[in-house]
Amino acid sequence: MIAKKFNHLLIYCSSILITFTIVYLSFNVDLKGYVQNSLEIISGYKKAMQIYEDVDYMKYYIAALFAALLFCLQLYRLKRELFSYQQLAKLLLIMLAFYYCFSYSFTRGAAALFFKCSIVSVVVFLSIYLTKDNVAKNRFYTLTIFILSFGFFNYFYNDFFTVTNWHPSQYTQPIPARLLDKAKTYDVYPYQTSLVYFNDLLYHPRPIIQSYSAYTPALDRINADFFAQKQVDNILFHTSVKNLPWGNTIDERYFMYEEPLAKIEILKNYAVTGKVNDSLFIAGKRKTTTDIKFKLLTEHTYSLGEPIDLSSLDSTKLYFFTTDFNYSSKAKLASLLYKFPYISVELTTTDHKTIKFNTVSDLLVSHSVLNKYCSNFMDYFSLIDNKKFSQLKTIQTIRFIPNQRGYSTMFAFKIFEATRI
Known part of the structure; x- marks a missing residue:
């Protein structure tokens, strides 16, 4: 019986793998390169994309661990119901979602994200296990769900409020026609791709389109090769209007230490051709490469x-x-x-x-x-x-x-x- 189930599982997995391979080969995709680069992206994310916290971060981690402890306590109290396969399946799905959210918040290095990330699974968990024969417990769970849901929406309302207070003009600002050649291609540095859209330009981005996402030497090399071969005609460079000391990037990282290989190739192959204002200018191909x-x-x-x-x-x-x-x-x-x-x-x-x-x-x-x-x-x-x-x-x-x-x-x-x- 076990051997039969194992054979079925092997057939299903093989079918998925073969279908995946055929689809990618049909679209002329470099499957080996796709797998290698995917692994490179995964391997570098955890080290590069963590959030850098202040000295008070410990209290958030204590709160996160306390929430995890309460969650485990609920699991223990409901252990009698685990003999039901249906309940067990639901529990495993919730635990998987909970662990994923928990892992993501800690991978990003911000326990403050833990509440945002894990709250959905907690609410679903409590909703499923509302008891039918205990009014007091139902009231307690309902109140807990209400409080958690309120906190959840409050957190995301604050995020939305922060987003709406950005300066939209810096992402939609028009570029004078005399500085543009719409027959040529454009890339944007470091990540404000909306400039291409709002100015109706031909967008030809580097392979890793956001500078802070080229967070390993191998990914940086891919972008460097793109500029070394002059695959794009012009580059729009945008600088934050806040004029931060580390430049226009994320997580307080110095922009000069991101994509170092690509930046050298840009210096060698591109030069400033036009300035729109203090925060935006254009670089075009050099006639002669500077080594x-x-x-x-x-x-x-x-x-x-x-x-x-x-x-x-x-x-x-x-x-x-x-x-x-x-x-x-x-x-x-x-x-x-x-x-x-x-x-x-x-x-x-x-x-x-x-x-x-x-x-x-x-x-x-x-x-x-x-x-x-x-x-x-x-x-x-x-x-x-x-x-x-x-x-x-x-x-x-x-x-x-x-x-x-x-x-x-x-x-x-x-x-x-x-x-x-």
Whole structure:
């Protein structure tokens, strides 16, 4: 009997796999590349897309664990009903939804999300197990459902209110016709694709269309190849009107440390062709590619939290760095239920200004700008403009600060001199 069921299961799984393969091959899809890139996206999400919390995050986790404890208590009290296959099936579905929401909130690294994510499964759970023969319990469960539902809608109302208070003009602003060639293709940096729609442009995006989503070196390389081959004619660069110190990106991450490979290819193959305003400009293909070569100057080992002095570097030249941080076995194990540790970066400029931001440490194995601070994309293009380069702020020290234990204490830090050919 068991062998027969196993054979049926094997047939069903094989049929699904064969159908999936035939469909993708019929549409001329690189199935191997699809699988590889899918695994790459999954592997990098947990480390890159977590929410960076403030020092009060512990109280949210305690609240989340308390909610989980209450949920488990309810399961224990209803253990007698588990002998029913129908009830067991319902319970397993609810537990699966609950675990998924629980896991998602902790993967994103924000226990404050736990209430939002898990509330639906809790409400459904209580609704299913409303007892018919106990009025007091029914009143208690009904009241609990009402309170939780109110909190659920209140949370999402606040989210909606936040969204509606954005500045829609920065995503729909018209671009003068004299600056556009609608026969050519456009991409948008870092993610405001609505600009293409509202200006009726031909959209030809890079493979990973949002900069903060290219969160592994392999994904970054895919976008870099796109720009190296000049597959798009023009790029719209949009800078936040808030003028944040880390630039126009998410989770307080420094935009210059995202897509480092792609940014180098953009510098080599594109140049500013038109400026709309302080927050929006256009870059087009260079007639002649500008090559950038890297020469290794120094390689030293530093400890996390130790300031790295850059004052000996020539401020008239451009330098890049690479580094490689390794996770400990403890961090890898803890990440199964919690999240990976992350690293914050602290820059100090020669005018004694300190800029602190978060980063995706895995991306720093690629060449990233070291000695010049760029606050927006226009500054970024100034890196290879001899007239504007001297106006950029010079970085005097850089420091890598882990938010918690989980990294190897020592790391290698390489400095490269960049030369333009």
